[in-house]
Amino acid sequence: MAVQPIRLFGDPILRKPAVEVATFDKELRTLVQDLTDTMLQASGAGLAAPQIGVGLRAFTWHVDGEVGHLINPVLDLSDEIQDGPEGCLSLPDLTYDCRRALRVVATGFNMHGDPVRIEGSELLARAIQHETDHLDGVLFIDRLDAEARKAAMRAIRESDWFGLEQPVVKVSPHTTNGFGF
Numbered sequence: 001m002a003v004q005p006i007r008l009f010g011d012p013i014l015r016k017p018a019v020e021v022a023t024f025d026k027e028l029r030t031l032v033q034d035l036t037d038t039m040l041q042a043s044g045a046g047l048a049a050p051q052i053g054v055g056l057r058a059f060t061w062h063v064d065g066e067v068g069h070l071i072n073p074v075l076d077l078s079d080e081i082q083d084g085p086e087g088c089l090s091l092p093d094l095t096y097d098c099r100r101a102l103r104v105v106a107t108g109f110n111m112h113g114d115p116v117r118i119e120g121s122e123l124l125a126r127a128i129q130h131e132t133d134h135l136d137g138v139l140f141i142d143r144l145d146a147e148a149r150k151a152a153m154r155a156i157r158e159s160d161w162f163g164l165e166q167p168v169v170k171v172s173p174h175t176t177n178g179f180g181f
Contacts, residue, residue: 003041004034004052006089008161009139011053014090018048018055018135020072024113028058032069032111035060040067044089046127048134051090059131063124070118073108073132077101078125086126086140094155096148098140100126 007014021028031054039047039060048059060069078101086098104125106118120128130140141152156162 002034003038006038006042006047007051007053009091009156010162011090013050013053013055014134014139015137016050016055017137018050018057020057021109024071024109024111028056028071029111031056031058032060032071035069036062036067039089042089045123046131047089048131050134050137057135059135061124061127061131063120063127066124068118069111070106070116070128070131071109071111073106073128073135075129075132076105076107077129078103082122082126084126086130088130088140090134091139091141091152091156092161093159094141094152096141096144096152098126098143100129100143104128106132 031049034052035047035049035058038052039062045063046059046061049056057072058069059073060067080102081099082102083097083099085095086100087093087095102125103119103121106120106128108116110116118124118128133140133143141149144152
């Protein structure tokens with residue numbers, strides 16, 4: 001269990017859809033702990049497995065003092081919309097208003113394979129949607145209007161971190177094909 005390097009915009013794993021977790025074992029529990037430790041150390045509201053180089057459908061969140069995780073999430077979104085600031089640990093120091101559903105009901109599993117259901121609104125709903133997007137290879141900047149996306153891309157190109165070398169992708173036994181990506 002350790003803090004892992006966070007993959008930055010430009011790393012191909014951030015654009016590749018993650019595969020469902022097939023095995024709920026000690027290695028998965030270690031992954032969830034690594035995600036939690038990394039997220040908390042980086043003061044994030046959430047962190048998805050691809051952000052640390054593991055292409056599995058798993059994420060953690062830290063909202064309003066509550067820390068949790070979800071494996072193989074399926075979301076049911078409200079029709080009501082919220083606009084608000086959003087950032088991403090894979091896009092350091094960038095925050096833009098992003099449109100999301102106001103409420104979410106997320107179903108999936110905990111790290112032991114038990115079914116779970118999470119209901120959230122506002123910030124928790126935003127975090128769950130954001131992290132599930134990561135599992136689908138979608139970044140929050142993809143959801144911005146054209147003008148904001150153009151500004152975000154300019155800020156990324158001008159950032160100190162853009163283009164830095166990325167760590168290698170980890171391979172995981174938790175997927176049905178045996179690869180972590």
